[in-house]
Amino acid sequence: MVTLVPSVSRAAHDTAVAELRRRRSGAGRVQLGKPSSNLFRFGDRDTGRGATRLDTSALDGVLAVDPVTLTAEVQGMATYETIVDATLAHGLMPLVVPQLKTITLGGAVTGLGVESTSFRNGLPHESVLEMDVLTPAGELLHVTPDGEHSDLFVAFPNSYGTLGYALRLVVELAPVRPFVRLTHHRYPSAIPAAAGIEELAGSGADFLDGVVFDAGEHYLSVGEFVDAPMPGARISDYTGQEVFYRSLQRRPVDHLTVRDYLWRWDPDWFWCSRAFGVQHPLVRRFWPRRFRRSDVYRRLVALDQRYGASNRVRAAIGVPTEEMVVQDVEIPVERLAEFLAFFHAEVGIAPVWLCPLRLRGERSWPLYPMEPGRLYVNVGFWSSVPERPGDPWAHNRLVEECVAELGGHKSLYSTVHYGEDEFWSHYNGAAYRAVKQRYDPAGQAPDLYRKVTGR
Numbered sequence: 001m002v003t004l005v006p007s008v009s010r011a012a013h014d015t016a017v018a019e020l021r022r023r024r025s026g027a028g029r030v031q032l033g034k035p036s037s038n039l040f041r042f043g044d045r046d047t048g049r050g051a052t053r054l055d056t057s058a059l060d061g062v063l064a065v066d067p068v069t070l071t072a073e074v075q076g077m078a079t080y081e082t083i084v085d086a087t088l089a090h091g092l093m094p095l096v097v098p099q100l101k102t103i104t105l106g107g108a109v110t111g112l113g114v115e116s117t118s119f120r121n122g123l124p125h126e127s128v129l130e131m132d133v134l135t136p137a138g139e140l141l142h143v144t145p146d147g148e149h150s151d152l153f154v155a156f157p158n159s160y161g162t163l164g165y166a167l168r169l170v171v172e173l174a175p176v177r178p179f180v181r182l183t184h185h186r187y188p189s190a191i192p193a194a195a196g197i198e199e200l201a202g203s204g205a206d207f208l209d210g211v212v213f214d215a216g217e218h219y220l221s222v223g224e225f226v227d228a229p230m231p232g233a234r235i236s237d238y239t240g241q242e243v244f245y246r247s248l249q250r251r252p253v254d255h256l257t258v259r260d261y262l263w264r265w266d267p268d269w270f271w272c273s274r275a276f277g278v279q280h281p282l283v284r285r286f287w288p289r290r291f292r293r294s295d296v297y298r299r300l301v302a303l304d305q306r307y308g309a310s311n312r313v314r315a316a317i318g319v320p321t322e323e324m325v326v327q328d329v330e331i332p333v334e335r336l337a338e339f340l341a342f343f344h345a346e347v348g349i350a351p352v353w354l355c356p357l358r359l360r361g362e363r364s365w366p367l368y369p370m371e372p373g374r375l376y377v378n379v380g381f382w383s384s385v386p387e388r389p390g391d392p393w394a395h396n397r398l399v400e401e402c403v404a405e406l407g408g409h410k411s412l413y414s415t416v417h418y419g420e421d422e423f424w425s426h427y428n429g430a431a432y433r434a435v436k437q438r439y440d441p442a443g444q445a446p447d448l449y450r451k452v453t454g455r
Helices: 010-024 080-088 105-111 150-155 190-200 244-250 258-262 272-276 281-286 294-307 309-316 333-346 394-405 420-426 429-439 448-453
Strands: 030-033 052-055 062-066 071-075 092-094 128-134 140-143 165-175 179-187 207-214 217-226 253-257 322-332 352-357 376-386
Touching (some): 010 052, 010 128, 010 165, 062 080, 080 092, 080 258, 105 165, 140 150, 150 429, 179 190, 190 207, 190 217, 190 333, 190 352, 207 244, 217 244, 272 376, 322 333, 322 394, 333 376, 420 429, 420 448
Parallel strands (some): 030 052
Antiparallel strands (some): 062 071, 071 165, 092 165, 128 140, 128 165, 179 217, 179 253, 207 352, 322 376, 352 376
């Protein structure tokens, strides 16, 4: 039986889509009017100056959850927080739940996403069964893997809205149990940690990710669904005074409710809340719980980057300005130790997130051409380092070069520094141009290179 969410009726959805298409018609360049963003491209390139902002506030709900077919019908601007609340009520969850609450389903599909089920369930777009896509030309298309617009279906992931916006999606779901038991395994160096990833990725675990604190301290966290904690075990709550990532060093076995597990990284934006002092016990006590959220911290960073406040202060007191190095990269597991050695020597940010992933099936996704069957590790690092004099993006370019040398891939949600020819060699320019010509022949949306570089 399909259970409808009362706040989002089919009629309301159809009306919202019709209004969006009306506003899109003849508007020239457009940008989605979203209340939050998880992109890390700031300034003019991120504000969409000169573009018409399309109000998407009526497209942020869940239309239906079907416990029989294990599917959900979701509006494109629905956040994963909204989706998880709807599906957990039925004992279900999306196959991959990206780690931050305000990531939208449409954003995760067009811009990729990863989490601790990705070693067996791949990326969020791999569990999409169908989409309604509004193209840059204003057409509303029903897009499926094997239908008339299958070329758009496979090119949509990693297109970042340059081929259109997903307004409605049907996605697969998976059953959950009430709790997740976590076991944290420590490794003394990157080589055994990489071997541990390969072993644990084939172990039948439900969840797998990890943290690198420094070159001598690596943890892999294995999660298993359970109906109840072990006798005498406590149920942890990391929305309060405790910080999740520090628990890896102190608590070999842990238990969380399934909801708290899915959002374990959000209250401290992994570890990035420390930049605002939120992990200090005194500050944390007075920082309202409702503001311990990734979207709050991200807005603070956006303000700082837009006005250059922190670097102005550094310059005033004679401290070197800093380069923001916020990236996620996919490295073949057999090259992980090489990448981490480079990263510790040349960049030096810590901690670092590790998230194993493998495409779920044999289908290829041309704009992010990972090899089916191959195990990769997403390495996430989000901080800043002192600028090299005269070269404000030196560390980001070093990362891009190393990723390419190791046969990896770089996510495009943050700054991109490739030259145009090199960019298209990594992201399949020929395939992109063919789909772009079919669905945006007049160039009403920027192409992918210009969208992510601002050039």
